[in-house]
Amino acid sequence: MRYLLVEDNAELAKAVVDRLALDGHVIDHAPDLTTAHGFIDVAEYDLILLDIMLPDGDGRDFLATHRRREKRTPVIVLTARSQVSDRVGLLDLGADDYLTKPFDFSELEARCRAVLRRQGGSAINARSFEGVILDSMNSHLTMDGRVEELRNRELRLLEIFFVNPAQIFSKSHLMDRLFSFSEDVSENAIEVYVGRLRKKLDGSAIRIETVRGLGYRLAKAA
Amino acid sequence: MIFGQKTNSIRRRLIVQLSLIAAILSFAFYLIVRVVAETAATETQDNILAASATSIADALYSERGLVNLELPYSALSMLGSISQDRVFYRIIVDGETLTGYGDLPQPASPIAADPVFSTFVFRGEEVRSVAITRPVSSGGQAVNTTTIVAQTRLGLATISSRISATAAAVGFGFFLFAIGLSLLAAQSALSPLRRMTQSIQRRGPHDLSPVKAALPSELVPLVGALNNFMNRLRSSLAQSEDFVAEAAHRVRTPLAIVRTRAEIALRGMEKPSDKKALREMIRAVDESSRSAGQLLDHAMVTFRTDNLLAKNFDLGELTRDTCEHLSPTAGLKDISLLLEIPDKPYPFVGDPILLQNALRNILDNAIKYSPADSEIIIKLTRDKTTEISFGDQGRGFGAADLGGLTKRFSRGENVADIVGSGLGLTIADVVARAHQGHILIRSNPEGSGACVSLILP
Numbered sequence: 001m002r003y004l005l006v007e008d009n010a011e012l013a014k015a016v017v018d019r020l021a022l023d024g025h026v027i028d029h030a031p032d033l034t035t036a037h038g039f040i041d042v043a044e045y046d047l048i049l050l051d052i053m054l055p056d057g058d059g060r061d062f063l064a065t066h067r068r069r070e071k072r073t074p075v076i077v078l079t080a081r082s083q084v085s086d087r088v089g090l091l092d093l094g095a096d097d098y099l100t101k102p103f104d105f106s107e108l109e110a111r112c113r114a115v116l117r118r119q120g121g122s123a124i125n126a127r128s129f130e131g132v133i134l135d136s137m138n139s140h141l142t143m144d145g146r147v148e149e150l151r152n153r154e155l156r157l158l159e160i161f162f163v164n165p166a167q168i169f170s171k172s173h174l175m176d177r178l179f180s181f182s183e184d185v186s187e188n189a190i191e192v193y194v195g196r197l198r199k200k201l202d203g204s205a206i207r208i209e210t211v212r213g214l215g216y217r218l219a220k221a222a
Numbered sequence: 223m224i225f226g227q228k229t230n231s232i233r234r235r236l237i238v239q240l241s242l243i244a245a246i247l248s249f250a251f252y253l254i255v256r257v258v259a260e261t262a263a264t265e266t267q268d269n270i271l272a273a274s275a276t277s278i279a280d281a282l283y284s285e286r287g288l289v290n291l292e293l294p295y296s297a298l299s300m301l302g303s304i305s306q307d308r309v310f311y312r313i314i315v316d317g318e319t320l321t322g323y324g325d326l327p328q329p330a331s332p333i334a335a336d337p338v339f340s341t342f343v344f345r346g347e348e349v350r351s352v353a354i355t356r357p358v359s360s361g362g363q364a365v366n367t368t369t370i371v372a373q374t375r376l377g378l379a380t381i382s383s384r385i386s387a388t389a390a391a392v393g394f395g396f397f398l399f400a401i402g403l404s405l406l407a408a409q410s411a412l413s414p415l416r417r418m419t420q421s422i423q424r425r426g427p428h429d430l431s432p433v434k435a436a437l438p439s440e441l442v443p444l445v446g447a448l449n450n451f452m453n454r455l456r457s458s459l460a461q462s463e464d465f466v467a468e469a470a471h472r473v474r475t476p477l478a479i480v481r482t483r484a485e486i487a488l489r490g491m492e493k494p495s496d497k498k499a500l501r502e503m504i505r506a507v508d509e510s511s512r513s514a515g516q517l518l519d520h521a522m523v524t525f526r527t528d529n530l531l532a533k534n535f536d537l538g539e540l541t542r543d544t545c546e547h548l549s550p551t552a553g554l555k556d557i558s559l560l561l562e563i564p565d566k567p568y569p570f571v572g573d574p575i576l577l578q579n580a581l582r583n584i585l586d587n588a589i590k591y592s593p594a595d596s597e598i599i600i601k602l603t604r605d606k607t608t609e610i611s612f613g614d615q616g617r618g619f620g621a622a623d624l625g626g627l628t629k630r631f632s633r634g635e636n637v638a639d640i641v642g643s644g645l646g647l648t649i650a651d652v653v654a655r656a657h658q659g660h661i662l663i664r665s666n667p668e669g670s671g672a673c674v675s676l677i678l679p
Contacts, residue, residue: 009475015482022489053471080471080478097547102478102511105485110550152553153594172497176488180554181504182590 001112002044003027006036006059007051007078012101016049019105024163032056040071047112048075050095060093067094074115078103104180110152113137127162130205130220134162143204150200153178157193161208161218170215232415236408237401244400248393255389260382264350267378271352271371272337274301278311279354279369287361289315297371307374310344310351314368315358326370329353347374414438418445430456466518473514481507516645519583523576523649527656531573538568541602541610544581548589555594559585562601570608572657572678580653583646584612584661584674591616592671607659611675650676 003020007013008031017027028043030036033056040048048066052059063075077098096115099108117137126135133142139155141148150158157178160169171187178193179185194216198208209219277297283290291313301309312322329338329351338353351372357364414437421435432449481504488500545559552559588598596615603609651661659678665671 009479012475012479012482015479015486019482019486022486053467080467080474100511100515101474102481102507104508104554105482106554107551110554114550114553151556151595153556170492172494173489176497176501181501182508183555 001025001046004030004036004039004043004045004048004073006030006033006048006054006062008032008054009051023105023109033059033062036062037065040066040073045073046116048073049108050075050077052077052079063093063095072119074112074119076108076111076115106156106177106180109156127159129162129165129218132201132204132206134158141200143201143206146204148200151196153193154197154200157190158197161216165218168211168214168217173215233408233412236411237404240404240407241397241401244397244404248397248400251396252386252389252393255392256382256386259385259389260378263378263381263385267350267373267375268339268352270300271339271350271373272354274298275337275352275354275369275371278313278371279356279367282313282315282358282367282369284358284360284365289320289358289360289365289367291321293321301371301373307377308347310349310370310372312370314370316365316367320367322370326351326372328368328370341375344372347376349374350378414441422448430459466521470514470518474511477507477511481511513645516583516649519579520645520649520652523579523652526573526576527652530656531575532571533574534569534571535574536567537570537577537608537610538563538566538602540574540578541581541600544578544585545600548582548585551586552589552592552598555589555592555596557589557592557594558597560597560599562599564602568602568604570678573653576653576656577676580650580676581610583650584676587646588612588614588616588672588674593617596671608678609662609675610678611673613671613673615671617671647674650674654678 003025005013005016005027007016007029010031013029013031017029020027028039028045030039032054036048036050039045050059050062054062059077063077066073066075074096075094077095078101079098080101096118097111099111113136126133126137128134131143134140134155135142136155136159139150139152141150141158157174160174160177171190174190175185175187178190194208201207205221207219207221208216210216274297277294278291281292281294281297283292298309298311301307310323310326312324312326313320314328326344327342329340338355339350340353341348341350343349344351349372351370353368353370355366355368358367359365418433418435418437418441422433430452432452433445435445437445484500484504484507488497488504491497491500541563542561545561549559585598585600592598592614593616598615599611599613601609601611601613603611647661647663654660654676657678659676662675662677664673664675
């Protein structure tokens with residue numbers, strides 16, 4: 001996905017860019033509104049992440065202009081305020097969603113997906129491996145004409161495998177990405193979700209392979 | 223609402239002062255009428271007395287050197303026509319009483335050509351008398367004669383007391399009328415003040431715009447001062463809101479940097495002990511940001527409940543929106559939010575921003591304590607009261623005192639492993655109470671877990 005991040009704090013922006021890049025996203029960073037407008041005029045983005053307090057203006061003005069120009073690119077506001085009235089105002093002004101800093105990137109991703117799904121966007125997030133198509137937006141897995149619905153964690157787990165099909169992922173790595181930091185779960189919890197996916201992938205061209213002592217990877221069905 | 227000390231009512235003062243003036247004027251009117259009436263009555267009596275005395279004096283004649291009197295009957299009967307007062311007379315010729323009451327006193331200056339009037343007590347009664355002195359020629363020489371006619375004043379007293387009574391009655395009526403008028407005057411004089419008060423009272427709790435009513439010039443300085451004050455209040459409120467926003471920004475931005483960097487670092491780590499440490503760090507960041515957020519929310523909610531907004535809105539839609547906003551968060555744990563909300567609009571009067579905050583806090587709590595792959599059922603029902611219930615399949619509240627959970631910083635006993643500040647239900651409780659409702663916490667009637675309800679009247 002291609003993001004535009006409008007954020008004046010250079011360190012935070014750098015960290016967010018680095019973090020999203022880890023998941024394979026492309027991010028442009030605009031430190032102020034002028035730069036942001038410049039970016040939007042020349043490039044198409046899937047999503048805009050917008051800070052509210054910016055050196056050359058209020059992010060809400062940007063939102064208003066954005067909506068007046070009838071741009072469809074969804075906007076998720078990253079706010080440091082936690083005033084309730086503020087939030088309501090943001091949605092009224094045409095923000096598609098908001099997140100309070102600091103935020104969990106899994107939650108950011110979930111909200112992006114929800115926003116894009118609401119917009120009825122095309123299968124931006126569709127990936128395929130060996131003829132099996134994973135449609136992240138709609139949480140669908142398509143194989144041999146058969147469609148399986150995926151639950152949120154199943155989808156996120158499968159996405160990790162689809163982005164890097166040959167790579168072996170350790171249980172602890174998968175755990176970090178699947179569970180929130182406030183949950184105390186054992187590494188064995190991953191086995192539950194791998195088990196569910198295996199059931200859904202049964203009879204397809206791909207399978208999740210256990211690499212003894214190392215973890216799991218996506219592989220062609222034997 | 224706070225009133226200043228009610229020591230001085232302008233209205234009361236105005237009425238008292240106007241009434242006092244009316245009383246003084248009424249009394250003066252009474253006195254003037256009385257004096258004028260008495261004077262008029264006395265003058266009338268004097269005229270008749272003088273006419274009577276003159277006709278008696280005219281009837282004096284001289285015969286063979288002696289002055290005689292043929293007392294004309296009309297002279298006394300004209301006096302009788304006034305009332306039943308007694309009449310006395312005395313004719314003095316050359317110092318000798320010719321006829322009449324010899325003890326009727328003579329006036330001090332009997333020589334005057336004009337009639338002389340005087341008032342004195344005669345035989346136990348107050349009388350008014352007139353004396354006319356004129357010469358009568360008798361036997362070639364002039365003889366001085368004095369005619370004195372006196373009359374008691376009973377009739378006069380009756381007339382004057384009747385006039386006094388009438389004057390008193392009219393004066394009192396005038397006084398009552400003036401009081402009525404002063405009430406009206408006070409009412410109308412104070413009506414701009416009342417209009418201004420109403421226009422200020424009608425305002426919403428957050429309306430600090432200047433008062434712009436058409437006002438009499440006397441109120442302009444007051445309204446000017448009021449507007450000035452509101453202006454200062456508005457800027458100080460804006461300042462403190464900006465300050466809170468700025469403070470939140472300053473705290474949250476570094477936290478966001480730390481958290482993001484920690485997530486990135488976690489990706490590259492292999493050693494379980496390092497991972498554990500980083501996970502703990504991220505949890506601590508989450509905990510502090512969550513607490514900061516809830517403290518700010520709590521402050522906001524407390525501030526707003528002091529100036530509660532009453533707005534008509536669709537409670538069903540608000541509940542749906544709140545659930546929709548939190549559904550991605552719930553989705554991360556594969557928690558389904560099942561809504562049982564009537565399709566038709568559910569009108570409700572209250573503060574939507576506060577209620578949304580309350581609902582969000584309850585739902586956020588439910589999501590936090592729910593296990594993965596579970597359901598939260600959100601119901602909006604109307605019985606005698608409105609109830610929005612959130613039933614989860616979590617661990618419930620354990621042995622904790624259910625009533626105490628809405629106290630500040632109080633948490634269930636079995637939640638040591640989950641990030642939380644214990645303010646969530648407190649905020650919801652404050653909001654519920656501000657709307658004359660309450661929070662009901664019980665074990666989920668439909669299976670395991672807890673059920674938290676927001677009950678509104």
